[in-house]
Amino acid sequence: MIAVVNGVLVTPDRVLKGKTLLFDEKIVAIRDADEPIPGGARIIDAAGGYVLPGFVDLHVHGGGGADFLDADPDAIETVLKTHAKHGTTSLLATTLTCPDEVLYAGIGRLGDAIENGTPEGGSEILGIHLEGPYFAAASKGAQAITEQKIPTEKELNELYALSRGHIVRFDAAPELPGMDLFADWTRERGILASIGHSAANAETALAYYAKGFSHITHLYCSTTTEHKEGQTVHGGIVEAAYLEDGFTVELIADGKHIPRETMLLCFKIKGAKKTALITDAMRAAGTEAKESILGEKNTGTPVMIEDGVAKLFDRSSFAGSVGTMDVCFATALRYGVPLADAAESCTLTPARIAGFADRKGSLDVGKDADVLLFDGERNLKKVFVGGKEIKE
Template identity: 45%
Template sequence: MNKTIIINGRIVLPEGVLADGCVEFADGKITAVKEGPYNGQATGTIINAQGNYVSPGFIDIHTHGAGGHDFMDGTVEAYLGAAQMHARHGTTALLPTTLTSTNEELLNTFATYKEAKAQNRSGAAFLGLHLEGPYFSYNQRGAQDPKYLRNPRPEEYETILAASDDIVRWSVAPELDGALEFGRRLAERGILPSIGHTDAIYEQVEEAYRHAGYTHVTHLYSCMSTITRRNAYRYAGALEAAYMMDDMTVEIIADGVHLPASLLKYVCKFKGPDKIALVTDSMRGAGMPEGETILGSLKDGQRVIIEDGVAKLPDRSAFAGSVATADRLVRTIVSLAGVQLADAVKMMTLTPARIMKVDDCKGSLAVGKDADIVIFDEGINVKTTIIGGKCLTIH
């Protein structure tokens, strides 16, 4: 057993931070979490945290790419490059996320994902695929290419489901014709149906939540209905439904741009860290300089502009995904929303792990869980990333 011991660290646990402690791991699993200073008697490889924070690895359940790579590029190189960039910023596991596209592109994505997962040795681990679209509201399409939007039909989605056993999440507008039946089909297969890019009113969301398995909300506030008037009557929207349904989980792009400080504080106050996952929703521009780039595949994607710390459509009518990394999300939710560090970390680790039902092996520093660990300083700048016990990044 090749044991490694992280010493002199402030250990971030779901319930708070240990001022001084050690984390031991061997063969890719955590073997001990101890409070108190290292006594110097144990044998094994020593990593000195030097008083920095020792946290579970970050889990990003909604990302399209990073480092000049997009998962829709359809290449193994893009998958591995994006995973490596995210790992440098503390992400130890992620869900590669698609955009609306042709079915041909989607089927190519499935094959590429399998090959990339088998080759991934130096980046954030892949937990399965998140399909974002094409079953979205036209009015709430955001940067999704409108020519691919359509309603879910069994003859199409059954073909897609049969083509891959790696789909673990699918974002859908639940008000579309056929969406409730589709949600129930996803839930039967153990795939998370998520509400996104939706113009639904409250009652439609409630039905989807209670009767079709839609228990999660994709990027709260972004591309989402709120209070509207129809025939002079007011109707609550998907946004209000997300707050009213206590057990519904949500995700937020906490880059400080998609949601300002006031809304970050609001969602944290009323949903809390156990129901909020931080997501990057990052596109290829994450970790890259500002300027023009492509959202989606290099072949068929849309031209977008990175400026002011976010990606925008060329006419600046909408955001086009973020350029955030996980460390920026944690830093922002602490600095702008005043969230305690342990809660901020929970929203980037244990809560997304629970949403995706992988909390038995990921999401917290506990004996028996995967040795996915990140060490960061007071400013939440990543110093070391450890994935499955392998130290991949040291700054």
């Protein structure tokens, strides 16, 4: 049993002072500071710092020099250990558009890794997030789209079987053919369908909200806004996201992809309960690399790291972030998002969007003891995954 005393608990929907947090592998209790601490408990003095639930990252490809799609036997563990050190206690393992054989093999390895359980010292994989391959070439960003792929029931079922049922999120461009089938297929399996790398206008985005697409992949990045099609003006995905309260959104909060005013506008309209902060981290996250590869090691796209962000060599597009969730949280605070809102967008909101809020995302009794300790200056000091401390 661990007892954290003298902390400010950001649960995240309440900010509590004068409380003791007790946990083993689960959150056991939040007690008044003057109540006795169970004998034998390890007491940690938070010294007035902040205590938060662990960060939940809905969108992460890699880190520590590895990508989730790499065939190396230790690649997945390397990514998980890298992000755990930066406060991500659970995440969705994200794939990207790549050759079929790389994607299929990668999904198989991720499905096995989830079945094998969380490695010592790493974050927990909640499920697999397929970013593609059914994307619009017009809105590809850094995704390597060479041929337009259209979903078929056969391929969807194959991917699902390979994942051992662990696909929890699937991003696609709803303006493509085959998307009614895709929407039905994801809805029947309880998979979160997200509009991403799409050139859809607002009408299409709203029509597919009604069919089950309820999330927007990295809003403002490879999405659309108000535009002309021929001589007719249309709203874009951004307007649809704001108009329809039911849409949840995610922002790449590395401090590079989204400017301050845009993040604040999103919090103002959508609020912390509908806005998740994500890293969209690629393999160079948590490293000092100046050159790297976006995607799987042998088939990915060479990129450079410049000014703290990955870019294609011709600088035509960002190529994912090198951010970690502690950076995203700090960026939101620096931009002026209130503490409890910033915390919620990094914890409970993504847990709810992914469908894991019953055991992740808040310091509620009975949930997994994914706990972060910050000092009074909001520097991350300690990370616990399922009650186990992550060591450097």
